[in-house]
Amino acid sequence: MKVLSAEFIKSAAAPSGYPRGQRPEVAFCGRSNVGKSSLINSLLNRRRLAQTSKTPGKTRTLNFFLINEHFHFVDLPGYGYAKVSRNIHESWGGMIEQYLSKRPLLRGAILLIDIRHPPTKFDRRMKEWLDHYGHSVALVATKADKVGSASRRKQLDIIRRDLPVLDGQSLIAFSSSSGLGKDRLWAVIDQLLSRERGTGRKD
Secondary structure (H helix, E strand, O other): OOOOOEEEEEEEOOHHHOOOOOOOEEEEEEEOOOOHHHHHHHHHOOOOOOOOOOOOOOOOOEEEEEEOOOEEEEEOOOEOOOOOOHHHHHHHHHHHHHHHHHOOOEEEEEEEEEOOOOOOHHHHHHHHHHHHOOOOEEEEEEOHHHOOHHHHHHHHHHHHHHOOOOOOOEEEEOOOOOOOOHHHHHHHHHHHHOOOOOOOOOO
């Protein structure tokens, strides 16, 4: 994928604020501080398009980015940050589930897992949501440059064990610093964008 243009469009907390039109969307989700913004910037060859922060829980809305004037990346709020109040946790969960269950333009989701740690209960819940609503999913193990090759294989096996990779789903080791996995992830995103209008479950 050659990125000719990429721009932040808007933030939204409810369907009334989502971008209008029929452009397909790919969502990026994961726990707080897993590296979503860094991954998005790496894919788009931008340094600060998606705002990174050392403070977990900073993203509190759905952030929409228009790519090549053709499709959107959607950065979902990070989950699992213990210092965020229960009310905020619940509001984020409702915001995310509403988007996943009601957005027909969503073609698939990229679920990020920190390769250095086993998947958390929040990761498992997110994977269950995505599978329940019938969305195509790619699992991306971030920060792969932080571990050696042998440890990387071991950690990927742990992720496969805890978050079963279904038929048609991918598991990609990724590094925003080195570019590991970037081409493979773009190939998956191309496949997602070529899908027809989503028909995920709404029950």
